[in-house]
Amino acid sequence: xxxxxxxxxxxxxxxxxxxxxxxxxxxxxxxxxxxxxxxxxxxxxxxxxxxxxxxxxxxxxxxxxxxxxxxxxxxxxxxxxxxxxxxxxxxxxxxxxxxxxxxxxxxxxxxxxxxxxxxxxxxxxxxxxxxxxxxxxxxxxxxxxxxxxxxxxxxxxxxxxxxxxxxxxxxxxxxxxxxxxxxxxxxxxxxxxxxxxxxxxxxxxxxxxxxxxxxxxxxxxxx
Numbered sequence: 001x002x003x004x005x006x007x008x009x010x011x012x013x014x015x016x017x018x019x020x021x022x023x024x025x026x027x028x029x030x031x032x033x034x035x036x037x038x039x040x041x042x043x044x045x046x047x048x049x050x051x052x053x054x055x056x057x058x059x060x061x062x063x064x065x066x067x068x069x070x071x072x073x074x075x076x077x078x079x080x081x082x083x084x085x086x087x088x089x090x091x092x093x094x095x096x097x098x099x100x101x102x103x104x105x106x107x108x109x110x111x112x113x114x115x116x117x118x119x120x121x122x123x124x125x126x127x128x129x130x131x132x133x134x135x136x137x138x139x140x141x142x143x144x145x146x147x148x149x150x151x152x153x154x155x156x157x158x159x160x161x162x163x164x165x166x167x168x169x170x171x172x173x174x175x176x177x178x179x180x181x182x183x184x185x186x187x188x189x190x191x192x193x194x195x196x197x198x199x200x201x202x203x204x205x206x207x208x209x210x211x212x213x214x215x216x217x218x219x220x221x222x223x
Contacts, residue, residue: 035058035059035060035157035158035159036058036059036060036155036156036157036158037056037057037058037155037156037158038055038056038057038058038153038154038155039054039055039056039057039153039154039155040054040055040151040152040153040154041053041054042054042151044074046074046075046117051074051075052073052075053072053073053074053075054072054073055070055071055072055073056070056071057069057070057071058158059083065084065085065086065087065099065218065219066083066084066085066086066087066096067083067084068082068083069081069082069083070082070083071106072103072123074110074113075109075113076107076109077105077107077109077110077112077113078105078106078107078109078110079103079104079105079106079110079123080103080104080106081101081102081103081104081123081124082101082102083098083100083101083102084098084099084100084101084218085097085098085099085131086099086218086219089135091135091138092134092135093132093133093134093135094132094133094135094145095130095131095132095133096130096131097129097130098127098128098129098130098131099218101123101124101127102124103122103123103124105122131147131148132147132148133145133146133147133148133153134146134147140157141156141157142154142155142156142157143155164188166188166189166191166192166195171192171195172195172196172199172200172201174188174192175195175196175199175200175202175210176200176202176206178196179196179202179206179209179210179213182209182213187213187216187217190214190217190219190220190221193210193213193214193217193220194214194223196210197210197211197214197223198223
C-alpha cells in the first residue's frame, strides 16, 4: 500500500489559493483578492513504480476562510474535491487548518484505487489537519510556492474581487434585514458582521442574534 502522506493531494497542495486572503499582499502591496487557479504536478511511487499525479484548483479566501474545488489525478484515477479551511498568510508563508474536505471518485480507476490502495478510505479521510506553504515568488497576478512535501504550486489570478452591496458606505442599512433573514439566508463576511456590530443601530435582541451569527461563522472572532 502506498504511503498515505505521499499520495494525498488536498489543501496542502493548493494552499496557495490563500492569495485571496485579505491578509495576503503582493510584493507591491496590492491585496491578492479574487479568484485564483492553482496547478501542481508531481510523481508518487506506488507499488514500486512512479505514477504521475496532478491537482488543478479554483477558489477564493475571504475573511480567512478558504473555499475551493479541485480535480485530483493519480495516474488514470480522478477525483472531484471540495475543501474549506482557515487561511492566514504573510509575505513569506501561508498556512491554515482544514475545516472540511469531501472527495468524490470521478471514474472506476479512482474507486479501485480507494479500495485497493487506501483500504476503502477516501482521499478526504487521509487529509492532514494542517498545511503550510512557503512563498518563493509573488506578483499581483501570479505566484509560486512550495508546500511541506516539497511540491511546487503555480497560481494565477482568474478574476479580481467584485464589490458587493456590503462594500457600500451605507451598508449598515443591510444589517437589520440580514439578521431577520438568518439562517434562511447565508450570513455575509466576517468583516461585514463586524461592521454591523460597530455601526448599525440595533435592538438588544438583534444585537444578541448578531453576536450568535458571528460566533457561528468559522474563524470569525467577536468584535
